[in-house]
Amino acid sequence: xxxxxxxxxxxxxxxxxxxxxxxxxxxxxxxxxxxxxxxxxxxxxxxxxxxxxxxxxxxxxxxxxxxxxxxxxxxxxxxxxxxxxxxxxxxxxxxxxxxxxxxxxxxxxxxxxxxxxxxxxxxxxxxxxxxxxxxxxxxxxxxxxxxxxxxxxxxxxxxxxxxxxxxxxxxxxxxxxxxxxxxxxxxxxxxxxxxxxxxxxxxxxxxxxxxxxxxxxxxxxxxxxxxxxxxxxxxxxxxxxxxxxxxxxxxxxxxxxxxxxxxxxxxxxxxxxxxxxxxxxxxxxxxxxxxxxxxxxxxxxxxxxxxxxxxxxxxxxxxxxxxxxxxxxxxxxxxxxxxxxxxxxxxxxxxxxxxxxxxxxxxxxxxxxxxxxxxxxxx
Numbered sequence: 001x002x003x004x005x006x007x008x009x010x011x012x013x014x015x016x017x018x019x020x021x022x023x024x025x026x027x028x029x030x031x032x033x034x035x036x037x038x039x040x041x042x043x044x045x046x047x048x049x050x051x052x053x054x055x056x057x058x059x060x061x062x063x064x065x066x067x068x069x070x071x072x073x074x075x076x077x078x079x080x081x082x083x084x085x086x087x088x089x090x091x092x093x094x095x096x097x098x099x100x101x102x103x104x105x106x107x108x109x110x111x112x113x114x115x116x117x118x119x120x121x122x123x124x125x126x127x128x129x130x131x132x133x134x135x136x137x138x139x140x141x142x143x144x145x146x147x148x149x150x151x152x153x154x155x156x157x158x159x160x161x162x163x164x165x166x167x168x169x170x171x172x173x174x175x176x177x178x179x180x181x182x183x184x185x186x187x188x189x190x191x192x193x194x195x196x197x198x199x200x201x202x203x204x205x206x207x208x209x210x211x212x213x214x215x216x217x218x219x220x221x222x223x224x225x226x227x228x229x230x231x232x233x234x235x236x237x238x239x240x241x242x243x244x245x246x247x248x249x250x251x252x253x254x255x256x257x258x259x260x261x262x263x264x265x266x267x268x269x270x271x272x273x274x275x276x277x278x279x280x281x282x283x284x285x286x287x288x289x290x291x292x293x294x295x296x297x298x299x300x301x302x303x304x305x306x307x308x309x310x311x312x313x314x315x316x317x318x319x320x321x322x323x324x325x326x327x328x329x330x331x332x333x334x335x336x337x338x339x340x341x342x343x344x345x346x347x348x349x350x351x352x353x354x355x356x357x358x359x360x361x362x363x364x365x366x367x368x369x370x371x372x373x374x375x376x377x378x379x
Contacts, residue, residue, distance in 0.1 A: 111167055114186040118224075122184050122198030125161055125168075126220035129202045132157055133218035140216050144207035145179055147258075154179060155235055157202055162237070167191065171199060173229040180206040183228045191230045199228035209258055210330030212303055257327045260341045263306070264358040266298050267345055271356045282350035283320055295345060296323055297379050307334065307379075309342050313368030321346035322361065324371045334371050342369040 115123045132153065133140045139153035154170070161168035161182065169191060171181040180203035187196030204219035270291065271278050277291035292308075299306035309324040311317045315336070321344060328339035340362075347357035362369070373379050 109190040111185070111191070112165065114167060115165060115184075116198070117186045118198075122186075122200065122222060122224065123165070124220070125157075125182065125200065125202075126218075128160055129157055129218045129220055132160065140203065140218065143179065143203055143216060147207060151177075151179065151234065153203070154182075157182060158235060159237060169197070169230045169232055170235060171197075171228045172231040172233050173227055177231070177234050179203075181223070181228070183230045185230045192232065194230050195227060197224070197228045197230045198222065199224045199226060211332075212258075212305060212330075260325055260327075260343070260360060260362075261303060262358070263295075263299050263302075263323070263343070264356075266302070267295055267356050267358060270295050270298060278346070278354055278356070281320065281346055281354055285350055289318075289320060292320060292323070292345070293376065293379060299323065300379060305334070307340075307371045308374050308376075309340070310336075310370040310372050313338065313370045315370065315372075318372070318374050321349040322369075324369060326371050335373065337371045338368055340369050340371045 136153060136156070139150075139156070142149040143151070143153045145151060158168060158170060165184075167185045169183045169185060171178040171183050180201055182200050182202050184198040184200070185191035185194060185196060186198065187194055191197070199222070201219055201221040201223050204217045204221075205214055206216055208214060208216050274291060274294065277294065280287040281289065281291045283289065296306055296308060303325075305326040307324050307326065309319040309322045311319045311322075319342075322342050323345055325341040325343070326334045326337055326339060327341060328334070328337055332339070342361050344357055344359040344361050347355045
């Protein structure tokens with residue numbers, strides 16, 4: 001639909017007014033108001049302000065837009081006040097719940113005055129440790145976590161100490177928890193992660209090898225000079241250790257295989273002292289086992305788990321260039337046991353120039369090695 005007659009009359013009047021105000025523009029422009037409008041006089045006006053480049057001929061349908069212009073252009077200002085909200089009221093503060101770092105267990109801050117400060121010696125808890133060891137020798141024996149034990153003995157010692165003075169704690173100077181150390185904080189403020197502490201070794205021979213070393217024992221050795229780091233890491237006062245009961249008789253005790261020790265230094269020492277024994281170590285070529293026996297003899301002075309080997313488990317067929325190491329549980333019979341590592345100690349055996357070597361051959365070829373001393377009481 002085209003504009004109404006009233007609107008057309010208004011536009012014509014407005015254009016005439018503009019033309020009168022700017023006669024110097026002077027170029028005539030024909031405005032097509034409506035394709036259906038009457039084509040009579042009075043519809044042609046001077047209106048350069050509408051921005052056409054040159055006069056346009058009145059026609060029934062279209063404008064013939066020019067490519068060039070020498071007529072000034074006039075920008076028609078449109079209403080700029082549009083009632084549209086431009087600011088969106090969005091809250092800038094978002095209520096997000098904060099994450100609470102619970103940290104280590106409660107350290108009892110504020111703490112009572114310390115029982116001692118350097119250079120005075122630290123508090124003496126040796127009586128407490130001895131009493132606990134007498135009550136729970138199994139906890140003490142199984143206190144090495146790296147070999148399948150637990151922290152029951154250490155944590156109970158800490159629990160009893162903290163019942164007297166909450167300044168008692170544990171140690172993490174190497175990052176992980178020390179399994180045989182109690183600490184006593186003598187500084188001010190909260191102790192977690194602090195170094196102002198005494199440090200006491202409460203388990204002697206911790207992680208002793210069953211059947212090799214003397215068993216663990218209660219102790220109280222001041223090691224404060226090593227720089228402890230006080231902590232309660234891993235300790236939960238709300239979870240006391242269980243009473244500890246013996247396993248049923250039909251359940252064998254757990255056992256963790258000890259690692260194979262390195263006996264190479266001992267082997268090399270024997271080779272330096274008895275190079276002739278090494279050269280003459282092949283029995284089938286007229287030699288003897290003096291070199292091998294001496295190596296085993298010296299290894300057993302360090303650890304009695306060292307021995308000889310029945311080749312492929314055949315009793316009476318002794319390996320002439322192999323030593324064995326028993327890894328079975330403490331108290332078990334070693335003679336004839338299959339719980340062994342085997343190590344090749346002579347390279348090029350029965351060759352032109354035999355030498356020393358240290359190669360773990362355990363399980364190689366599916367052979368059943370068998371521990372033995374071959375009836376030799378001198379080893």
